[in-house]
Amino acid sequence: MDAAGRHLEPHAPESRGLTQWRRWPVFRLAPWLGLMAFLGLPPLVSAWLSPAGVPQGWLLACLAQAATMIVFALSYNLLLGETGLLSFGHAAPAGLGALVAAQLFNHYAIPLPLLPFVGGIAGAAVGGLIALVAARRAGTAFAMITLGLGELVAAAAWALPDWFGGEAGVAIDRTSGPAIVPGAAWTFGPDRQAYWVIAAWCLVASAAIYVLARAPFVRLANAVRDNPVRAAALGASPARVRATMIVLAAGFAGVAGTLTLINVELAAAESVGMMRSAAVLIATVTGGTASFFGPVLGALVWVAFSVGVASVSRAWMLYVGLFFIAVVLAAPDGLSGLMARQRAALARHGWRRCGTYWTMAALAASCGGFALVLAVQWAYALRFGDDDPGAWLGTLSTRAAAGLAVAIVALSALAAWTGWRARRAARALERLERVAPRKEAA
Incomplete structure (x- = not known):
């Protein structure tokens, strides 16, 4: 019972323990x-494990x-998450x-550990030029302007080989x-x-x-993102705020x-292309823009795909x-948002109710x-043959191919059934969310 005399539903023991843990400084760090x-x-x-x-x-x-x-990804989130600017460049x-x-x-004569600082200043200068053109716009207009500027820079990278290095790069x-x-052994x-320099930076x-x-x-910048008209009425200039955030984000992008x-000892012309802009967009949105460490999680997921999965599948x-x-x-709010919602559900309902879902x-x-991986690798093996790492799937006998097809169908059916059960469990948790305020009001 609280101070107003209302009967409150007690939290599960697991949720009380989770709340206590979150108060510890180590949890925040x-x-x-x-x-x-x-x-x-x-x-x-x-x-330590290597003989050498x-x-x-x-x-x-x-x-x-x-x-x-x-x-x-963190630099990109200064634009997308903090300022609400979707950039394609x-x-x-x-x-x-x-x-x-x-x-x-x-x-x-520039020491290598100071080189990212130089790149950051150069990136901020480029961001200043972008801000002159794009800072007065937001939304779709800003996205299209950055797309055009990105393609302009990518075209210039091939049109000016003396400066960009052409196909060989710099x-x-x-x-x-x-x-x-002086006299250092490094x-x-x-x-x-070189890696420890990268990790430190x-x-x-x-x-x-x-x-x-x-x-x-x-x-x-958050106020300009949410309501630029009201921010302007309070005395802030949305264009100047956007321009400053563009410069800051571009500076960290240069780093x-x-x-x-x-890492690679090469500045390639492909590094300014649309592919890299799309990669950072995917990483940031996948991780989640509302949390600071969301883009970090998205960056790790992107590297897992682009390095780990790419090494075994085309x-x-x-x-x-x-x-x-x-x-x-x-999860429109990204993986970090999904994790935050599940952590909140755990704090409210405990392990037992959330465990089923x-x-x-x-x-x-x-x-x-x-099932999806089996189907895709099978299709790629049949299409590309020996050029695909899973080429052995294309050489299966008729009986083995039929067994593989049955396994894919069975896994898909099991996924559909367990997904239906998961939706039922999610609806049960939603009903508990609606019932809890009524109990508190009573």
Whole structure:
């Protein structure tokens, strides 16, 4: 019973424990600790297990791509999530920032650890030029302007080979830069030394974006996003706010592009193309724009597809598209929003009531996903033959092919049944949500 004399439904013991855990400082720092562990522990464990004491090269390459994509997605969320600006040309400041950094690194004595700072300044300058053209517009008009600017930069990359390097791009030698500390043993030639520079800049840039996202100016950008007319009536200039956010987002995009330059030692013309802009858009929307760590989660999912799945299947872009559609339909607020809703449901209803829904939903997703992968890999094996990693599926005997077809149908039927059970469990939780306020009012 509360102060007004109303009878309140007691929370489940599990929800009380979850609420207490969320009050601990470690719980609030858990995402940052997880990010640092993700970037730091795998190389250390790999070096400890290696006879030579050196981390695996493929592991460092994957982690470097993930670190770069994290910064790139967080910079994009300054536009999409904080300011409500959908950009189709965010790869332009990233690629141009990396290009400027590569040209300056090849002609001047710039230490490699300071190179992302140079790329960030160059990206911010590009963002200033974009803001001059696009900051007065929002919504569809802003998206179309950035699309046109992105295509303009991509066309210029091939039309000006002396500056952009043409098909070969602009290469750098990591060991050619001067050392920050004279006599230091780090030449940044080995991949592990370059990786620690990338990981350190990923953490620094992420922390800077986190602090920026909680600054009063970004709250003003949120007001411009939600109601620009009212923000203008209160004395703020929506165009200036958008322009500032474009410059800031482009600056961090330039840092991300320069981290890619450090990783592969090449500023390629493809880095300013539409494909990279689409990649950061998919990563940010998949992870969720309402949460700071949503784009981080989306970046990891994108790298898992573009590196992990792409290494075993040429249909990885098909899987990315299907997964993106599923996330947009099932969780418009992204994976982070879905996790937040499930965490809130757990706090209200406890493990027992949520367990049925989670179990059925997991079974439906697993069975449906497995059936889809089998069908797609089978189709690709029949179409491309030996060029596909799953080519053995195209050489199955008639009986084995019939068995595979039956397995796909059975898995699809099981996915449909468990999905129906999951929907019933979800409706039961929704009924509890509607009944709880009535009990409190009584």
